[in-house]
Amino acid sequence: MSSRTAAGVDPTAPAPVVELVGLAAYTELAEFGLLAARSVDAPDLATRQALADGADRALARQRALFALVSADDGVVPGVVGATVMAPFEHALADFDARTDTDDWAEGLLKGVVGHGVAQDFCRILAGGLAGASGRAVRKVLERPAPGPEAGADAGADAEAIWLLARMAAADDVLASRLALWGRRVVGEALGVVTALLGRHPELVALTAEAATRLGAELPAGQDPESTVRPWLVARLTGEHTRRMDRMRLAA
Amino acid sequence: MSSRTAAGVDPTAPAPVVELVGLAAYTELAEFGLLAARSVDAPDLATRQALADGADRALARQRALFALVSADDGVVPGVVGATVMAPFEHALADFDARTDTDDWAEGLLKGVVGHGVAQDFCRILAGGLAGASGRAVRKVLERPAPGPEAGADAGADAEAIWLLARMAAADDVLASRLALWGRRVVGEALGVVTALLGRHPELVALTAEAATRLGAELPAGQDPESTVRPWLVARLTGEHTRRMDRMRLAA
Numbered sequence: 001m002s003s004r005t006a007a008g009v010d011p012t013a014p015a016p017v018v019e020l021v022g023l024a025a026y027t028e029l030a031e032f033g034l035l036a037a038r039s040v041d042a043p044d045l046a047t048r049q050a051l052a053d054g055a056d057r058a059l060a061r062q063r064a065l066f067a068l069v070s071a072d073d074g075v076v077p078g079v080v081g082a083t084v085m086a087p088f089e090h091a092l093a094d095f096d097a098r099t100d101t102d103d104w105a106e107g108l109l110k111g112v113v114g115h116g117v118a119q120d121f122c123r124i125l126a127g128g129l130a131g132a133s134g135r136a137v138r139k140v141l142e143r144p145a146p147g148p149e150a151g152a153d154a155g156a157d158a159e160a161i162w163l164l165a166r167m168a169a170a171d172d173v174l175a176s177r178l179a180l181w182g183r184r185v186v187g188e189a190l191g192v193v194t195a196l197l198g199r200h201p202e203l204v205a206l207t208a209e210a211a212t213r214l215g216a217e218l219p220a221g222q223d224p225e226s227t228v229r230p231w232l233v234a235r236l237t238g239e240h241t242r243r244m245d246r247m248r249l250a251a
Numbered sequence: 252m253s254s255r256t257a258a259g260v261d262p263t264a265p266a267p268v269v270e271l272v273g274l275a276a277y278t279e280l281a282e283f284g285l286l287a288a289r290s291v292d293a294p295d296l297a298t299r300q301a302l303a304d305g306a307d308r309a310l311a312r313q314r315a316l317f318a319l320v321s322a323d324d325g326v327v328p329g330v331v332g333a334t335v336m337a338p339f340e341h342a343l344a345d346f347d348a349r350t351d352t353d354d355w356a357e358g359l360l361k362g363v364v365g366h367g368v369a370q371d372f373c374r375i376l377a378g379g380l381a382g383a384s385g386r387a388v389r390k391v392l393e394r395p396a397p398g399p400e401a402g403a404d405a406g407a408d409a410e411a412i413w414l415l416a417r418m419a420a421a422d423d424v425l426a427s428r429l430a431l432w433g434r435r436v437v438g439e440a441l442g443v444v445t446a447l448l449g450r451h452p453e454l455v456a457l458t459a460e461a462a463t464r465l466g467a468e469l470p471a472g473q474d475p476e477s478t479v480r481p482w483l484v485a486r487l488t489g490e491h492t493r494r495m496d497r498m499r500l501a502a
Contacts, residue, residue, distance in 0.1 A: 032303050036287030045340045046333050052283050052310060059307045082297050089296045 008079035013069045016206055017133045020125050021069045022084035023196075023203075024141060027118040028062035029085070030092050031055070031156050034111030038160070041104060050159035051108075058156035064140045068133070087200070095192045099185050105174065106181050109164055112157045112247075113182050113240065117189035119155075120239045121196075124232065128209030165247040179250040186240045186251075190233055197225055197232075207232055259330035264320045267457055268384045271376050272320050273335035274447075274454075275392060278369040279313035280336070281343050282306070282407050285362030289411070292355060301410035302359075309407035315391045319384070338451070346443045350436050356425065357432050360415055363408045363498075364433050364491065368440035370406075371490045372447075375483065379460030416498040430501040437491045437502075441484055448476055448483075458483055 009018060032055045039051035066080045092114075099110050119141070126138045168175035197204050207228045211218055218227050244251035260269060283306045290302035317331045343365075350361050370392070377389045419426035448455050458479045462469055469478050495502035 029300060029303060033287070033291040033299075036284070036303075036306065037291050040284040040288050045336060048284075049280060049332055049336075052280060052287075055287065056307055056310045059303060081300055085296060085300075 006083045008071055009083050010069050010071045014129075014131075014133055016129055016202060017137055018069050018084055019087070019200070019202055020122060020129065020137060020206065021065050022086070023088050023091075023125075024119075024122040024137075025062045025065045025081060026085045026088040026091065027115065027122060028058045028065065028156070030118070031058040031111060031115040032062075034107070034115065035156065035160060038104060038108045038111065043104070047163060050163070054156045054159045061140065061156065065137075068136055068140060088196075091196060092192065094195075095188050098188050101181075105164065105167055105178060108160050109178055109182055109249075110185050112160050112164065112243070113185040114189045115157060116243050117186060117193065117236055117240060120236050121193050121232075124210050124235060125203060125206045126210075127213055128206035128211075130209075161243075161247055164249070168247060168249055175249060178247075179244070182244055182249055182251065186237070190236060193232065193236065194229060197229060201225075204228060257334045259322055260334050261320050261322045265380075265382075265384055267380055267453060268388055269320050269335055270338070270451070270453055271373060271380065271388060271457065272316050273337070274339050274342075274376075275370075275373040275388075276313045276316045276332060277336045277339040277342065278366065278373060279309045279316065279407070281369070282309040282362060282366040283313075285358070285366065286407065286411060289355060289359045289362065294355070298414060301414070305407045305410045312391065312407065316388075319387055319391060339447075342447060343443065345446075346439050349439045352432075356415065356418055356429060359411050360429055360433055360500075361436050363411050363415065363494070364436040365440045366408060367494050368437060368444065368487055368491060371487050372444050372483075375461050375486060376454060376457045377461075378464055379457035379462075381460075412494075412498055415500070419498060419500055426500060429498075430495070433491075433495055433500055433502065437488070441487060444483065444487065445480060448480060452476075455479055 013021075035051050035055035035058065039048050039055060042048035042051055062081070066084070069084060070080050095114060099114070101107050101110065123138075123141050126134065126141050128134075129137055164178065168178055197207070204225045208218070208224055211228060211231050216231050218231060220227075241251040264272075286302045286306035286309065290299050290306060293299035293302060313332070317335070320335060321331045346365060350365070352358050352361065374389075374392050377385065377392050379385075380388055415429065419429055448458070455476045459469070459475055462479060462482050467482050469482060471478075492502040
């Protein structure tokens with residue numbers, strides 16, 4: 001595996017680790033934005049605070065990711081962040097435009113579903129990383145988001161999931177609308193994943209490695225991307241269904 | 252001084268401390284929202300990250316404030332927060348409506364100016380608090396916002412101030428427009444402070460106490476509010492002028 005030398009980045013960090021950390025960190029920044037935006041226009045103070053705390057935990061996880069590839073402890077995390085996230089700068093612009101909504105609950109669900117798919121994708125990719133640095137990335141991605149306010153099992157979207165489940169339970173019409181919206185958002189999110197695979201061959205390689213390690217029997221074929229994509233989409237869809245179930249929304 | 256017993260709040264915390272912590276914590280939540288909103292629609296990734304980090308530090312300070320009045324270490328901060336912030340829930344709704352803007356730089360300056368006035372107000376009020384708990388509040392309010400990413404002297408709005416100063420330096424027309432906008436925002440912010448004094452007599456008492464401790468010679472008069480208000484507004488305006496100077500904007 002090659003390594004890269006870039007501002008603030010540990011030159012001994014394997015390239016796939018730097019790549020995945022960049023994608024995962026960008027995902028956390030996006031989740032920060034989606035939760036924070038719904039905090040700003042939340043219907044009451046308790047909700048506003050709850051979503052702000054979730055957004056905060058997304059940034060705490062982002063810092064833990066940056067620390068994995070920082071050249072030294074004293075480095076300004078912003079420098080590392082800019083370097084590793086740069087390849088993904090516009091990765092979600094299309095997703096954002098296609099899932100634009102003025103509805104508060106839909107906006108919140110967009111964060112939960114979109115970020116959920118992105119995080120699952122990163123966790124699967126991490127399964128393809130070798131060695132100690134791979135284990136370190138998996139440890140950060142698999143553990144709950146850190147943060148002084150988080151319960152032991154709280155992800156950044158813990159409050160959002162709880163709020164959506166409560167709203168859906170109280171309003172059947174809303175629950176149906178959110179279920180429909182969730183299907184649309186997950187379709188767009190899977191489209192982002194497919195587009196990322198098309199632009200980043202190293203992510204295809206990582207996915208194939210992860211699939212092999214997980215014992216998947218991929219069909220033999222010359223194009224790794226078309227071989228690995230159906231397996232990945234099936235796994236991501238399965239996780240999405242479980243997530244919607246937890247909110248008691250039909251996937 | 253009386254004390255209050257409320258969910259999660261230390262029953263031995265003096266009422267003025269609980270009151271001021273609530274106001275200051277609400278101020279930090281508002282600052283989180285203003286910075287996060289400008290992070291979400293920032294022009295580039297570096298700006299987006301910088302403002303997210305600032306928003307994060309606002310919540311870190313908020314947690315430090317909640318800790319000052321929490322009944323015990325194991326308490327869920329959200330409970331304390333909801334209790335102490337409740338009296339101020341709609342304190343900024345009017346300010347927000349009157350300073351609504353679609354312009355990114357104006358929105359950012361609104362955060363810097365509005366939050367600046369609110370923080371200065373809280374710091375002045377803290378000067379009126381007695382005893383060890385008063386010193387503890389002053390320590391949290393006077394030190395830079397905590398946070399793993401913050402430089403030693405970074406407030407939550409450090410990145411915002413730097414960005415505005417850079418934009419204003421590069422564009423005279425923008426600088427003039429922002430200077431004008433800053434005057435409007437500070438006027439509305441001072442209006443919020445005046446309204447708070449009108450609704451919360453205990454804040455008037457704290458301001459009077461702080462003014463006395465600072466050696467102010469207030470005119471003798473029977474109405475404490477009208478006595479203390481001009482002194483307070485003059486101090487807040489002075490701080491505002493210094494803040495605008497740092498961004499090289501005419502106050």
